[in-house]
Amino acid sequence: MSQALISVRNLVAKYGERTILNDISVDIMPGEVTVILGGSGCGKTTLLKNILRLQEPFSGSVKFWGDEVLQMDEPSFSGILKRVGMLFQNGALLNSISVYENISIPLELHTKLPEEIRDRIIRVKLSLVRLAEAIYKYPSELSGGMKKRAALARALALDPEILFCDEPSAGLDPLTSAALDELILDLRKQLKMTIVIVTHELASIHRIADRIIFLDGGKMLFNGTLEAALKAGIPEIDTFFRVGRF
């Protein structure tokens, strides 16, 4: 069995006195699409942010490629982050610069690639997310779905080994959402990318999930394949899939 790419152990996250994540232990395996599921406010986004140190966990351990990152110094952790891409819930594009420049930032600052190569990479990444026509537009000129796709192109700029996506399909039409799922499957297959997704879209989950992690009230109720989840007989999961179908 291959070694986990990300290993989370006994993670506890709190906002003040309120416990958001309670003793979460998860392994993210290489080349898999892991979907984090659960109702609103169950701590899905908090889990992503704690893994990526965007929020400080109360206690626990997070390892990337076997290295503990919670106590890691900034330069070492930057080295980890260069191998990781993150698509935020609302895109989080830099508003003062164009879509082209947004995608260009990681390429300019983290590689020594010549401009013509960077230019090609930017055009390809935008084409992959079906946004080639918006290359010189500013984020304020884009719709919510377009912003999200541009942000995905930025997250993919450096061909990350791990891609985190916080609700990538929300706000997208079904065709674009399906195309996004295809892209995720392509990235996994061709670049052997490991993908961690927070989503509510049942159609997407059925299409792409190799493994699901189900959270409820800050606790992990299930961690395994979709088929196993559906057969596990856990009422919360059964309700989630039954209600979500309508």
Next chain:
Amino acid sequence: MRWEYRGNTLILGGGLTYRTIPAAYHSVFQSLKRHKPSEIDLGEVETIDSAGVAFLDEIHTRLASKGILLFKGARPEVQAVIDTFSSIKLPVPIPQRSMGWFEKLGDDALNAGQNIYQCLLLASEIYYFSLVGLISRKGQRKGSFVQQAVLLGSQALPIVALLSFIIGFILSLQSAVQLKNFGANVFIADLLAVTMVREMGPMMTAIIVAGRSGSAIASEIATMQVTEEIDALRMMALNPIRYVVVPKFHAISLVMPLLVAFSILVGEIGGGLIAIGYLDVSLPTFVQRSIEITTLKDLVVSFGKSTVFAWTIVIIGSFFGFQVKGGAEGVGKATTASVVASIFAVIVLDAIFSLLYL
């Protein structure tokens, strides 16, 4: 990354990735000029990513026009990555043309005209609904007037007091040396009273209010605009100007003259310290001369223009708030533009008042 030539074939091998391309890029292209290969063998390429594919595309674009160029022998997994990330068939986007100098000048002039028209239109609506609001409170939340009066007035007291005290103090200090030379110590009271009442009190308070409250008004309305709260008010059949702007307009109309009066008083105290402590003017003399020199006209003009300044600040803040475009970036721009325009307008209006009421 490895490369070598066998006859007319360039053989690439190893990894074509973000890490390897920068080091090899220029040497490979230099060698291409000399060897002019007709085909490229990718059979020995083990790993490739989007930087590697872009590198192959760049070779293709530069050499294909000079003769037939063939890529061959790629392993299936490498070929799959090439197919996904190839930019060969993508259209090259045309950058947006930037405006010429005259075109930009004309565009700016048109925009300025349009903005002034829109601002006057908004001002007319604000005045209309403010007058209506005096008679009927319909469309406004209970307590909004008091809340705004506290926000725009009471909370500005400390900063107005501090700055007015310092201005009165400096003004007296600078004048005191000159007055002492001529033995005209007692005139410090006249000088300070005239300056604080006619100019410094109203103008400095207006500048502080423009920076503090004008920016708050612009950013509040701009945020409401970008988060669709203004649209939500409209959909609840509420007029946004009446709901959001009118309480501010009423509140600032009341608190601005009070702030100016407070500013004049504190400025007089600051200046009085120099008069009494440095120029040996007695307190009763200082107070008496200050009152004597101040005419009713001075006070009417001072409070009148401070009210006009207040209205201008609210109108400009609201205008930039409602005009906001984009997200958080737009809010920041609207706030900055509002403060700059408000201070500019206050100074210009003050100059007009000075010319009209010398």
